[in-house]
Amino acid sequence: MSSSIPIRPAEHFENLERQAHAARLGMWVFLATEVLLFGAAFALFATYQVQFPHAFKLGVEHNTKVLGSLNTGVLLLSSTLVATGVHALRAGHRKVASWLVTATIGLGLVFLVIKGIEYGKHFDEGIYPGGAGHWFAEHHDRGLAEFWTLYFGMTALHAIHVTIGACVLGALLSSILRGRLGQENAHRLEVGAIYWHLVDVIWIFLWPLFYLA
Amino acid sequence: MSTTPLAPAASPAPEASHAPGASPRPVAHPSYLGVDTTLRSWLLTTDHKRIGVLYLVTLLATMALGGFFALALRIEHLTPNATIVSAMTYNRMFTLHGVIMVWLFLIPSIPSSFGNFVLPMMVGAKDVAFPRLNLLSYWIFVAGSILVLLSTGIGGIDTGWTFYPPYSSISATAVPLALLGVFIIGFSTILTGLNFIVTTHTMRAKGVGWMRLPLFVWSIYATSIIQVLATPVLGMVLLFVVVDNGLGWGLFDPARGGDPVLYQHLFWFYSHPAVYIMVLPGMGVVSEVVASYARKNPFSYKAIAYSSLGIAFVGFLTWGHHMFVAGMSKFDAGAFGVLSMLVAVFSAIKVFNWTWTLKRGAVALKTPLLYIFAFLFLFVFGGMTGVATASMSLDVHWHDTYFIVAHFHFIMVGGTLTAFLAGLHYWFPKMCGRMYPERLGMLSAALVFAGFFVTFFPQFLLGNAGMPRRYFNYPPQFQVLHIVSTVGSWVLAAGLILTAFYFLWSLRWGAPAGPNPWGSRSFEWRTASPPPKHNFRREPPFEIDPYDYTQPLPDEVYQ
Amino acid sequence: MSSFALPKTVVRTGLALFVLWAASFGLSYVHLGSASLLVALAIAAVKAALVVMFFMELLHESLSMKLTLAAAGGLLAILIGLMIADAATREPPPLVPPGYPAPDVAKIPSR
Numbered sequence: 001m002s003s004s005i006p007i008r009p010a011e012h013f014e015n016l017e018r019q020a021h022a023a024r025l026g027m028w029v030f031l032a033t034e035v036l037l038f039g040a041a042f043a044l045f046a047t048y049q050v051q052f053p054h055a056f057k058l059g060v061e062h063n064t065k066v067l068g069s070l071n072t073g074v075l076l077l078s079s080t081l082v083a084t085g086v087h088a089l090r091a092g093h094r095k096v097a098s099w100l101v102t103a104t105i106g107l108g109l110v111f112l113v114i115k116g117i118e119y120g121k122h123f124d125e126g127i128y129p130g131g132a133g134h135w136f137a138e139h140h141d142r143g144l145a146e147f148w149t150l151y152f153g154m155t156a157l158h159a160i161h162v163t164i165g166a167c168v169l170g171a172l173l174s175s176i177l178r179g180r181l182g183q184e185n186a187h188r189l190e191v192g193a194i195y196w197h198l199v200d201v202i203w204i205f206l207w208p209l210f211y212l213a
Numbered sequence: 214m215s216t217t218p219l220a221p222a223a224s225p226a227p228e229a230s231h232a233p234g235a236s237p238r239p240v241a242h243p244s245y246l247g248v249d250t251t252l253r254s255w256l257l258t259t260d261h262k263r264i265g266v267l268y269l270v271t272l273l274a275t276m277a278l279g280g281f282f283a284l285a286l287r288i289e290h291l292t293p294n295a296t297i298v299s300a301m302t303y304n305r306m307f308t309l310h311g312v313i314m315v316w317l318f319l320i321p322s323i324p325s326s327f328g329n330f331v332l333p334m335m336v337g338a339k340d341v342a343f344p345r346l347n348l349l350s351y352w353i354f355v356a357g358s359i360l361v362l363l364s365t366g367i368g369g370i371d372t373g374w375t376f377y378p379p380y381s382s383i384s385a386t387a388v389p390l391a392l393l394g395v396f397i398i399g400f401s402t403i404l405t406g407l408n409f410i411v412t413t414h415t416m417r418a419k420g421v422g423w424m425r426l427p428l429f430v431w432s433i434y435a436t437s438i439i440q441v442l443a444t445p446v447l448g449m450v451l452l453f454v455v456v457d458n459g460l461g462w463g464l465f466d467p468a469r470g471g472d473p474v475l476y477q478h479l480f481w482f483y484s485h486p487a488v489y490i491m492v493l494p495g496m497g498v499v500s501e502v503v504a505s506y507a508r509k510n511p512f513s514y515k516a517i518a519y520s521s522l523g524i525a526f527v528g529f530l531t532w533g534h535h536m537f538v539a540g541m542s543k544f545d546a547g548a549f550g551v552l553s554m555l556v557a558v559f560s561a562i563k564v565f566n567w568t569w570t571l572k573r574g575a576v577a578l579k580t581p582l583l584y585i586f587a588f589l590f591l592f593v594f595g596g597m598t599g600v601a602t603a604s605m606s607l608d609v610h611w612h613d614t615y616f617i618v619a620h621f622h623f624i625m626v627g628g629t630l631t632a633f634l635a636g637l638h639y640w641f642p643k644m645c646g647r648m649y650p651e652r653l654g655m656l657s658a659a660l661v662f663a664g665f666f667v668t669f670f671p672q673f674l675l676g677n678a679g680m681p682r683r684y685f686n687y688p689p690q691f692q693v694l695h696i697v698s699t700v701g702s703w704v705l706a707a708g709l710i711l712t713a714f715y716f717l718w719s720l721r722w723g724a725p726a727g728p729n730p731w732g733s734r735s736f737e738w739r740t741a742s743p744p745p746k747h748n749f750r751r752e753p754p755f756e757i758d759p760y761d762y763t764q765p766l767p768d769e770v771y772q
Numbered sequence: 773m774s775s776f777a778l779p780k781t782v783v784r785t786g787l788a789l790f791v792l793w794a795a796s797f798g799l800s801y802v803h804l805g806s807a808s809l810l811v812a813l814a815i816a817a818v819k820a821a822l823v824v825m826f827f828m829e830l831l832h833e834s835l836s837m838k839l840t841l842a843a844a845g846g847l848l849a850i851l852i853g854l855m856i857a858d859a860a861t862r863e864p865p866p867l868v869p870p871g872y873p874a875p876d877v878a879k880i881p882s883r
């Protein structure tokens with residue numbers, strides 16, 4: 001088993017505990033900005049939905065509901081796994097943690113693949129952002145263009161976040177494997193996992209808006 | 214009373230001690246300027262003080278650039294028709310002036326330069342919580358600024374700094390590039406704000422409780438909250454305009470069912486709070502300077518501290534007052550009109566506090582304080598006109614006229630810029646260890662104030678008489694006031710150029726400042742000037758309040 | 773080395789999430805009319821709360837972090853609330869969007 005390198009706090013911190021607290025607070029503040037970043041898009045969705053309820057209903061009915069719902073399940077599972085991984089690392093089970101993080105990253109990739117398949121289906125049907133494509137020649141309701149533009153914009157931004165989250169977890173995974181991340185500084189994995197959960201939370205709201213209601 | 218007698222000032226020659234060779238250990242530490250002098254050590258530094266200096270130098274350059282455009286705009290208006298540029302160039306110049314002044318100068322001005330330099334010292338820390346993130350934030354800022362400036366090279370941008378669609382969705386100028394630049398600068402703003410929030414929470418030294426923080430920290434803290442929570446909304450809406458213009462998505466294009474008013478909602482949800490990003494740090498400088506030169510604790514510490522948070526919050530409730538004539542519903546217009554009135558309350562609390570502190574204090578009249586007087590007068594003036602325009606019936610008359618231009622320049626230039634200059638004079642001795650020439654300082658403060666007033670007061674009259682903003686031509690009867698305004702801008706420029714010259718001179722020939730030239734009690738003055746790399750060589754016992762002038766100055770320097 | 777015991781809260785939260793997921797999916801086939809969006813969003817809110825409290829462990833974090841999230845959520849509510857209020861109470865636009873009948877010019881008052 002790889003022995004871990006002793007872990008010290010950074011020069012300007014008194015102790016590791018304070019540094020961990022700072023890291024967690026920093027991540028939460030960052031998540032607050034993410035909430036407002038997506039929140040702005042949600043606000044646009046809400047106002048357009050109030051203005052064009054009928055078109056938005058049509059859009060939802062036409063969406064790839066089964067695939068979108070499957071993807072929700074994928075993200076929920078990934079979140080559960082990475083939360084378990086944090087507990088494992090805290091308890092000193094580095095190996096278990098590394099497997100769980102690997103699985104989480106894998107599920108993230110599955111999510112992206114499914115998302116890609118969905119996009120492909122839309123393009124086949126002639127649905128592009130900005131109301132471009134032949135689908136809009138047959139469906140004229142005012143607001144449909146906005147629905148699909150927001151759909152593509154928001155899900156693409158979310159997919160970017162999934163990608164970033166997977167990269168962050170990948171970096172942490174390599175730290176675990178190289179013995180730089182263990183029980184003492186488990187807060188680093190915790191912080192990465194919190195980010196992953198937030199990406200999940202955003203999808204939890206995107207799903208009903210674009211696929212269900 | 215408690216600590217003073219034991220150790221009288223220990224270090225006679227602050228700077229001369231970049232110990233040559235193998236001098237024994239107890240020699241004073243080299244200052245943060247002296248530890249390493251290569252270019253690389255500056256560009257890759259994680260020392261908050263050096264990053265503050267980097268920002269300061271960069272921001273002074275962007276301010277000069279924005280000022281150059283301002284002078285050109287004013288000269289253009291010397292005559293009612295074309296004077297020096299074409300109408301298209303004029304449009305590009307006022308846009309660029311606005312974008313540069315708002316995002317490349319005013320937003321980061323005080324927090325990123327002085328905030329970075331003094332905030333960690335004021336909380337008694339060795340550095341900010343995330344030093345490398347701090348450096349990253351600087352370079353992101355540089356990258357975003359370069360993008361904005363590049364856009365000038367490839368066609369400029371002619372939408373005005375507010376980027377309103379539908380025009381910005383179709384303008385053939387370099388809209389996507391410039392907006393991406395602003396978007397990227399937003400990241401830098403967020404990271405700096407995040408760093409300050411976490412630093413204030415987790416890095417305070419023993420003895421520095423929340424109620425013992427210098428007031429500048431409170432105002433930067435409140436600013437950071439706005440930066441972190443408002444900027445992402447701007448980022449999102451700008452991205453949508455980028456794809457609207459670049460890829461033809463048309464989310465805000467009425468021809469495709471889009472609603473441009475929604476852009477304005479999101480834009481002002483950021484940009485009204487953003488005006489408090491610009492002015493709150495200035496208020497922090499005022500609090501420091503007033504206490505230092507009045508040699509008195511603020512009339513009510515808590516009122517000033519909490520009103521910063523109050524402003525940060527209420528600032529988020531008023532954005533609709535920019536949209537009274539944009540087609541927003543009457544219900545929303547009424548709501549925003551009423552909510553806007555609340556803002557004035559917290560600003561007034563501060564103003565009364567400062568004036569009362571000055572009245573009760575033993576005032577030492579120095580250049581920074583002169584600037585503070587200018588701030589108080591101009592800020593109140595500008596703020597009151599703001600309250601007036603926030604009444605819908607008046608705004609219908611004033612909207613998009615020079616009245617509005619005068620309103621916000623009174624606060625952004627008369628308020629923030631004067632506070633910035635006050636801070637520059639106040640902390641220059643700390644940053645460089647040398648004094649500026651006091652007489653010249655006072656002279657240029659007078660020039661800046663007079664020049665400013667002559668430039669912008671006539672614009673109230675112009676606007677009220679019906680002169681619309683952002684117009685290239687104007688009817689001849691407005692010419693006299695326009696000429697007065699232009700001449701004023703030359704006086705203002707003269708004051709600023711004079712300032713630039715004597716600061717450059719003092720860098721080399723200024724009298725040595727010593728650790729605490731103002732006799733301030735605030736924490737950043739309790740180390741050497743310029744401070745050593747980790748700010749305090751030993752942790753100073755922070756048992757004296759930063760505004761406690763009832764006790765003799767603790768003359769031990771914890772350098 | 774002792775073997776790793778699954779953390780109970782995490783497992784329970786995960787199960788609850790999947791139950792809610794299935795419920796939301798099933799309800800989308802029930803015709804609830806205009807309430808369907810609200811129901812779906814309410815379920816989403818519960819799920820989000822579960823993730824935030826038990827996966828992200830906000831429940832055990834210090835007050836500063838709770839306030840951070842509360843501030844973000846509160847401001848978002850203000851933003852969305854006032855924007856919807858505008859869209860919902862707006863007077864019909866003075867200019868008619870394309871595809872709609874043009875206004876009757878005779879009825880527009882002249883100066």
Ligand code: HEM
Nearest residue numbers: 488492534535553556599600602603612613617621624625
């Ligand atoms: C505290 C510092 C302030 C700053 C830096 C500031 C800055 C600005 C700026 C830049 C604009 C013009 C935006 C544009 O380009 O269209 C503006 C407009 C406006 N400001 Fe302020 N402002 C401040 C305070 C206030 C206050 C206290 C109020 C009222 C309570 C106020 C009310 C308004 C209104 C109603 C407008 C819109 C006028 C119009 O466009 O018709 N401002 N302000």
Ligand SMILES: [Cu+2]
Nearest residue numbers: 485532534535
């Ligand atoms: Cu405003």
